[in-house]
Each structure stands twice: as structure tokens, then as C-alpha cells.
Amino acid sequence: MADIEVTSACEDGYTVESVINGEWELIVDALSNDGPSPNEVLAADYASCYIPALRVAAGKYNYDDIGEVEIEVAADLDEDDDLESIAFDVEVEASLGDEEQDIVELAEDICHVHSALTEELHADISIESGV
Structure with missing residues (x-):
């Protein structure tokens, strides 16, 4: 098992939702519309x-x-x-x-x-x- 495990997904567009170590959610948007870039x-x-x-x-x-x-x-x-x-x-x-x-x-x-x-x-x- 890795020390850090991240699952990132993007259904459409440029907004990526990540789950870090199965616990923390982070939304990142390349265009800064739905979250920080x-x-x-x-x-x-x-x-x-x-x-x-x-x-x-x-x-x-x-x-x-x-x-x-x-x-x-x-x-x-x-x-x-x-x-x-x-x-x-x-x-x-x-x-x-x-x-x-x-x-x-x-x-x-x-x-x-x-x-x-x-x-x-x-x-x-x-x-x-x-x-």
C-alpha cells in the first residue's frame, strides 16, 4: 500500500474531483469556475x-x-x-x-x-x- 492514495475523476469539462486517502475531498478546476486551479x-x-x-x-x-x-x-x-x-x-x-x-x-x-x-x-x- 502506498503512503498516499488519490482517486481523481472528471465526468466532463475541466473540473476534477479527488479523494485523498479515502477521506478528504478536493475539487480542482483548470478554469477556476468550480474550484481553485x-x-x-x-x-x-x-x-x-x-x-x-x-x-x-x-x-x-x-x-x-x-x-x-x-x-x-x-x-x-x-x-x-x-x-x-x-x-x-x-x-x-x-x-x-x-x-x-x-x-x-x-x-x-x-x-x-x-x-x-x-x-x-x-x-x-x-x-x-x-x-
């Missing part, structure tokens, strides 16, 4: 992976309670609607002190989506902590 899902997934990775990284530097973390994602597409760039503006409630950049880099190493993307699509991350 695959690129929009990827951008959200990247941020959704990076936030817990940032929390783990902060914990390794003894910042155990960093409060709310919010990411504004900006992704640009090329003329073929392929992802061209991704940027994160990260706001962290607690101050991460002098270790801020080290925590950002460790979080990149921990984030599975970051690891799965080509280097050209790694997010350009700016962070502001203690907000």
Missing part, C-alpha cells in the same frame, strides 16, 4: 506546508510558541499559464530574534513541498516577526 492549489499547498515547517524550525531554536503565522503568497504565471515564480510574505506574531533568517532557511529544508519543487520555483521568502 491546479496552480492556485499548489500555491496554497506550499504555504500550508511551509507554516508547520516554520513552527518546527522555530522550535529547534527554542521558540516554542510563535503565535499566529500568516503567509501572503504571490505567484506569477508565464504566457503558457505555467508557474514562473512564487513569493511568500510571512508574518509571525512572536519575534524570532537574531535567528530569524536561520529559521526561515531551516523551514525551507523541512517543507516537503519546497523539496519537491524545482529550484526555480522555490518561494522568495520575506519575513517579519514580532508583528
Whole structure:
């Protein structure tokens, strides 16, 4: 048995319904009419992976309670609607002190989506902590 099992189906058009591990439903629409597009899902997934990775990284530097973390994602597409760039503006409630950049880099190493993307699509991350 695989670690992740997804069943995806499309009856007509460009809307795909997926069931992940027999439990979670996800609707993705290439045209963004009935749900987010695959690129929009990827951008959200990247941020959704990076936030817990940032929390783990902060914990390794003894910042155990960093409060709310919010990411504004900006992704640009090329003329073929392929992802061209991704940027994160990260706001962290607690101050991460002098270790801020080290925590950002460790979080990149921990984030599975970051690891799965080509280097050209790694997010350009700016962070502001203690907000």
C-alpha cells in the first residue's frame, strides 16, 4: 500500500474531483469556475506546508510558541499559464530574534513541498516577526 492514495475523476469539462486517502475531498478546476486551479492549489499547498515547517524550525531554536503565522503568497504565471515564480510574505506574531533568517532557511529544508519543487520555483521568502 502506498503512503498516499488519490482517486481523481472528471465526468466532463475541466473540473476534477479527488479523494485523498479515502477521506478528504478536493475539487480542482483548470478554469477556476468550480474550484481553485491546479496552480492556485499548489500555491496554497506550499504555504500550508511551509507554516508547520516554520513552527518546527522555530522550535529547534527554542521558540516554542510563535503565535499566529500568516503567509501572503504571490505567484506569477508565464504566457503558457505555467508557474514562473512564487513569493511568500510571512508574518509571525512572536519575534524570532537574531535567528530569524536561520529559521526561515531551516523551514525551507523541512517543507516537503519546497523539496519537491524545482529550484526555480522555490518561494522568495520575506519575513517579519514580532508583528
